[in-house]
């Protein structure tokens with residue numbers, strides 16, 4: 001019997017959500033990977049449905065990391081700044097292509113004095129959200145350092161990166177278009193997917209987290225499929241060894257293992 005409550009109706013994903021900008025994403029396909037869709041239909045997703053994927057959120061102080069998470073997870077917005085001390089986390093449960101999928105969102109402190117505590121939680125992330133304030137260009141430039149610090153604890157070949165500009169409500173469309181060029185350049189250099197959001201109005205917040213959940217889910221299923229296909233190759237080799245010449249194989253192997 002499952003002890004977990006059912007997945008909320010508004011956390012069900014049946015199609016790959018669109019990216020924010022085609023020029024700032026590594027995933028330009030319109031839908032989920034065909035192998036992933038088949039695996040989900042045939043219920044061959046292994047441990048994905050039981051795992052919790054870790055997502056860390058980093059960036060300068062007061063750029064809006066906590067507000068971004070709170071808008072998505074609790075649908076609230078607080079205009080008063082309350083610094084995060086160390087770290088905080090929220091759990092979000094989704095259902096992607098019929099498979100349960102959980103994200104653990106780690107909200108870290110941007111203040112220098114808490115950075116030391118926060119960085120101890122960076123390890124083992126499957127996705128990293130690097131946040132900057134669209135009205136503060138210095139916070140965009142600092143994102144490279146935040147990424148470098150977070151990557152020291154993670155595997156660059158498998159982690160998904162997202163560069164997110166917040167407080168879109170505070171900037172005029174003309175100013176936004178001007179700043180976007182810089183942000184997209186940074187995202188391309190980092191190999192991150194770029195998003196611009198507002199926690200105050202909620203603009204793009206849900207779309208962003210749905211996209212993140214979908215891409216993290218897809219990466220998990222692909223890794224699981226790769227693992228199970230390499231296990232199958234190993235099995236075939238073992239069988240052919242034993243069937244070719246059982247006596248010769250065991251004879252040859254014996255001295256090796258006894259030395």
Ligand SMILES: Nc1nc2c(ncn2[C@@H]2O[C@H](COP(=O)(O)OP(=O)(O)OP(=O)(O)O)[C@@H](O)[C@H]2O)c(=O)[nH]1
Pocket residue numbers: 059060061062063064065066067068078079080081082083084085108109110111166167168169170197198199200201
């Ligand atoms: N107008 C507007 N204000 C925002 C938005 N997001 C955050 N803020 C404000 O920015 C301030 C800082 O927000 P936080 O979410 O606490 O910032 P943080 O990045 O978590 O800061 P640390 O925990 O110190 O690292 C608060 O006063 C928020 O109300 C937004 O989308 N629009």
Ligand SMILES: [Mg+2]
Pocket residue numbers: 065066067082083084107108109110
């Ligand atoms: Mg915070």
